[in-house]
Amino acid sequence: MAFTAVERPDQGEKAHGWASAGLRDQVIRYRGYRMAGARPARTTLPAGSVTLLLGWGTPLHMRHGPNNDEPPGQWPSLIAGLQTTPVLAGYPGPGHAIEVDFTPLGAYRCLGIPLHHLAETRVHPDHVMGTGWTERTTARLSAAQNWSERWAIVDSILINRCIEHPPPSxxxxxxxxxxxxxxxxxxxxxxxxxxxxxxxxxxxxxxxxxxxxxxxxxxxxxxxxxxxxxxxxxxxxxxxxxxxxxxxxxxxxxxxxxxxxxxxxxxxxxxxxxxxxxxxxxxxxxxxxxxx
Missing domain, CATH: 1.10.10.60 (Homeodomain-like)
Incomplete structure (x- = not known):
């Protein structure tokens, strides 16, 4: 499972990974973050993908809307559907996070719900995956020794979910x-x-x-x-x-x-x-x- 990691002692670490062959049609990429401290907010633009964020530590602080004028929200973990406005998000303190970027059709199969429930919004992963899923999953991810182990955990979870749900039309x-x-x-x-x-x-x-x-x-x-x-x-x-x-x-x-x-x-x-x-x-x- 290929991945790259860039470590900056003053900022933390950022890693990029790719799903196993069985998920290549569903998952665009994995990204991992280790924040050593506060990281400046960045703007994320609409990109035609669905995101699963799993974090432990300081939650993500996020503003949404054309001018980032909606009230800020704090999200330790989330699932975000397709967006048509920019999002301003950053971490005000130390922590870890894994981001899974799905194709919409991949999200439809792996998440197992109609995606109009996720469009233009964000929800806690438990609302989709079941009560307690997020806590159990982030506990496994935080206990892993490196990014490769974390990618393997996510791979296993997503492959099982794809087996449980029908493919797209x-x-x-x-x-x-x-x-x-x-x-x-x-x-x-x-x-x-x-x-x-x-x-x-x-x-x-x-x-x-x-x-x-x-x-x-x-x-x-x-x-x-x-x-x-x-x-x-x-x-x-x-x-x-x-x-x-x-x-x-x-x-x-x-x-x-x-x-x-x-x-x-x-x-x-x-x-x-x-x-x-x-x-x-x-x-x-x-x-x-x-x-x-």
Whole structure:
């Protein structure tokens, strides 16, 4: 089970791991954190994934909304469905956490619930996994000697859950693959034609398996696609908008503001500044959903 770890004595440790072969279609990646002390809050952008966070120590402090204006919440552990607004989150003290990033279809199978229950919200894992599950699981994770042992524990748990629950509808898998292959640039009418199913059937499948309508998932895919285009490949924001499936630059500006709270120019300037500080982690986080 491959993984990488970067340790910074003053900050703690961050590890990246990948699920075993039997979970590759369900799990995008594992991430592990050891916080030596307070870590500054960072903004997480909508990325078309479902997250399971399991922590022990200081809970995650989180603000949500277009301007991070919702009241802050404290989450030792959580499950978060697909989001369409940014989240500002950080740890004000020492602790550990493991983050599992699922594809939506992977979350549908591993978690065993319709994903509209998780969309645009966060819940305690016990609400999905059963009473006491989180405490038992974090106790096992905290007792493990290293990240490889922790990945193996999570692997075993998720494989068993996948065995317990049925796979997603083949029709939904087809629709997901079509939309992802086009980076969201596929109207619902084309999905209907390509799959041979009616609009209502497609909408119902997305609500159950993804949690949001296909139009919303398309917005997230287009947004992430635009973030992933190297700056050397376009000469203007208008050209980038055309390249990535927006009607025009105004359409792209509206979506960027809605999904991130920033204009495209502001957001891209942020990544340039992060790179100049030799801090590629910010840039990578916004784009890494499409790196796997």
């Amino acid at each position: 083949p029709l939904m898998v087809e629709a997901w693959n079509l939309l992802r292959a086009r980076d969201g640039s596929m109207p619902v009418s084309e999905l209907v034609t390509a799959t041979g199913r009616g609009r209502r059937r497609i909408q119902a499948l997305f609500r159950e398996h993804i949690g949001v309508p296909p139009q919303t998932l398309s917005r997230i895919f287009r947004f992430q696609h635009a973030l992933a285009v190297p700056a050397t490949e376009y000469r203007s924001m208008a050209e980038l908008a055309t390249m990535t499936g927006y009607y025009d630059q105004a359409h792209m500006n509206r979506d960027f503001r809605s999904l991130s709270g920033y204009t495209p120019g502001q957001l891209f300037n942020f990544t340039v500044q992060a790179a100049a500080r030799n801090n590629s982690d910010n840039d990578k986080y916004m784009r890494d959903f499409f790196a796997h």
